Amino acid sequence: MENVLITAPTLQDIEEAHVRIQPHVHRTPILTSENIDEITGCKIFFKCENFQKVGAFKARGGINTILSIDKSKLANGVATHSSGNHAQGVAYAAKIAGIKAYIVMPNNASVVKKNAVLGYGAEIIECEPTLAARERTLSDVIEKTGAELIHPYNDYRIICGQATAAKELIEDLEITLDYMLAPIGGGGLISGTALTTKYMSPTTKVIGCEPAAADDAYRSFKAGKLCTNDAPPKTMADGLLTNLGEKNFEIIASTVSDIMTVKEAEILAAMRLVWERMKIIIEPSGAVPLAAVMKNKAFYKNKKVGIIISGGNVDLDKFFNH
Amino acid sequence: MENVLITAPTLQDIEEAHVRIQPHVHRTPILTSENIDEITGCKIFFKCENFQKVGAFKARGGINTILSIDKSKLANGVATHSSGNHAQGVAYAAKIAGIKAYIVMPNNASVVKKNAVLGYGAEIIECEPTLAARERTLSDVIEKTGAELIHPYNDYRIICGQATAAKELIEDLEITLDYMLAPIGGGGLISGTALTTKYMSPTTKVIGCEPAAADDAYRSFKAGKLCTNDAPPKTMADGLLTNLGEKNFEIIASTVSDIMTVKEAEILAAMRLVWERMKIIIEPSGAVPLAAVMKNKAFYKNKKVGIIISGGNVDLDKFFNH
Numbered sequence: 001m002e003n004v005l006i007t008a009p010t011l012q013d014i015e016e017a018h019v020r021i022q023p024h025v026h027r028t029p030i031l032t033s034e035n036i037d038e039i040t041g042c043k044i045f046f047k048c049e050n051f052q053k054v055g056a057f058k059a060r061g062g063i064n065t066i067l068s069i070d071k072s073k074l075a076n077g078v079a080t081h082s083s084g085n086h087a088q089g090v091a092y093a094a095k096i097a098g099i100k101a102y103i104v105m106p107n108n109a110s111v112v113k114k115n116a117v118l119g120y121g122a123e124i125i126e127c128e129p130t131l132a133a134r135e136r137t138l139s140d141v142i143e144k145t146g147a148e149l150i151h152p153y154n155d156y157r158i159i160c161g162q163a164t165a166a167k168e169l170i171e172d173l174e175i176t177l178d179y180m181l182a183p184i185g186g187g188g189l190i191s192g193t194a195l196t197t198k199y200m201s202p203t204t205k206v207i208g209c210e211p212a213a214a215d216d217a218y219r220s221f222k223a224g225k226l227c228t229n230d231a232p233p234k235t236m237a238d239g240l241l242t243n244l245g246e247k248n249f250e251i252i253a254s255t256v257s258d259i260m261t262v263k264e265a266e267i268l269a270a271m272r273l274v275w276e277r278m279k280i281i282i283e284p285s286g287a288v289p290l291a292a293v294m295k296n297k298a299f300y301k302n303k304k305v306g307i308i309i310s311g312g313n314v315d316l317d318k319f320f321n322h
Numbered sequence: 323m324e325n326v327l328i329t330a331p332t333l334q335d336i337e338e339a340h341v342r343i344q345p346h347v348h349r350t351p352i353l354t355s356e357n358i359d360e361i362t363g364c365k366i367f368f369k370c371e372n373f374q375k376v377g378a379f380k381a382r383g384g385i386n387t388i389l390s391i392d393k394s395k396l397a398n399g400v401a402t403h404s405s406g407n408h409a410q411g412v413a414y415a416a417k418i419a420g421i422k423a424y425i426v427m428p429n430n431a432s433v434v435k436k437n438a439v440l441g442y443g444a445e446i447i448e449c450e451p452t453l454a455a456r457e458r459t460l461s462d463v464i465e466k467t468g469a470e471l472i473h474p475y476n477d478y479r480i481i482c483g484q485a486t487a488a489k490e491l492i493e494d495l496e497i498t499l500d501y502m503l504a505p506i507g508g509g510g511l512i513s514g515t516a517l518t519t520k521y522m523s524p525t526t527k528v529i530g531c532e533p534a535a536a537d538d539a540y541r542s543f544k545a546g547k548l549c550t551n552d553a554p555p556k557t558m559a560d561g562l563l564t565n566l567g568e569k570n571f572e573i574i575a576s577t578v579s580d581i582m583t584v585k586e587a588e589i590l591a592a593m594r595l596v597w598e599r600m601k602i603i604i605e606p607s608g609a610v611p612l613a614a615v616m617k618n619k620a621f622y623k624n625k626k627v628g629i630i631i632s633g634g635n636v637d638l639d640k641f642f643n644h
Binding site for chain 2: 055275281320
């Protein structure tokens, strides 16, 4: 065992990100549920980013990144591809910065999500719903417009923005957490969460939570090298489909204690439990950490557990139109 | 026009109820939504009783009533009939008081609701799902057990308990509301809300909101005499099926400014809007006042509107199993 030096944002970087974004984001509430504590046998503190601007933590990273970029570079706007929360995060951040945003979205993205992006004044460029088509279209858009690329997770400015959710959770609690849990998709949220926790609450162990159906982070973590999902994964946790980013993996490998995976039925049960008992809407991705706790009750027994609820953007058409 | 003297709880009665129940209920949060304000054109303050104990305001009235009764009268427990939130309110209140509760429930009540009642240690007596069968069964239970009847709404102690939700809303706001809205079923919540508002914020007008499919309160209010729903009404707002109580009607007639009715599709749209934009679960009954605001935008334009969200007890089977 030896200490390995990696490149990563410092606590100061995260603090500066927090100052930068604070005027534009909510300090979201931390909720608890006696009922869910009884069911799980531990004490859970939910950091509710479902109540965040745009309905997800993505507002934090989007705003921090765009407000970090030199204004001279933003004359032609910003661009990204996303079918979900990152699209809204960038669109909202661009509106705040008063610049143009080009969002490449798959043509099967839901009308609700498209309308949200349009509502922030962004321009949508549709493409076929494949990663290749999305990347090609984005590259075309950037070439044509000169817009600045905003990557959804493989970017230290994004990581610092996402890191501020855990910062608020640690600051607002009077106790020290035993565990800090967050879902893993591309790794922006978990890498930021892990850095914050390492700096501000070093005895707290960080555990990443991932759908078994899209377990590239779990496999990467165990193998010690970046692995990808071979086929496009299928999981209801639609925020966690992407492969881990390189910068994110490097931080995860050196700061995260473990990664736990959960099955689809476990995600659905955890999501339903929160809807039913806490009366709040969380998205499937946001239910993944609670699913991991419910699956590993003995491990978490009597522990104090922080959970970052990633967001609350659910396609309600599936629930209302039947 | 002349002042009519009616029998009704005083401000002091409501204040005493509040002191009595405070150790056992949540002071629920008041939420706002820029987004919904933009859509409706007014400023809405939602008093979120969906976050209340048992998931609805009914905990307030149940606790106030049971804690108001002389202990010598409670030796044989309490009894009521209800398929929904009142059942849970009484069961929870009886648990607090350490006494037995007998709840008559229709045999088609959902498993979730039955389990919640059982979870508070109450005994369920099932009957056919008609009002006649429920009343007959309850009367049998009371005769056999000597339990004290807890009426869901036609009782001043219940009214005082429900009145405390509006009391907290008025106390916690720094502004004066133009309108205070609550749904109407049996009339416990609206009569309590109207009394509180009359005493504590006399310039605020109180408006009751009711499904058009169960509009006995609307017709009673317009006719100046108690009318009933002829046939058993059919509305998704399952908390608002009952006919208005006599005591409730008398208070409503002298303190409520108007009653507005809304159609089923309007209730569903309002409920969905809250789920989608505010990321909180509210029950159909709780969506009825917002539906009334959305239907009467010109009337509420630029006004400050308080809405009591009755609860968040939704049968999620309908949403998850399909």
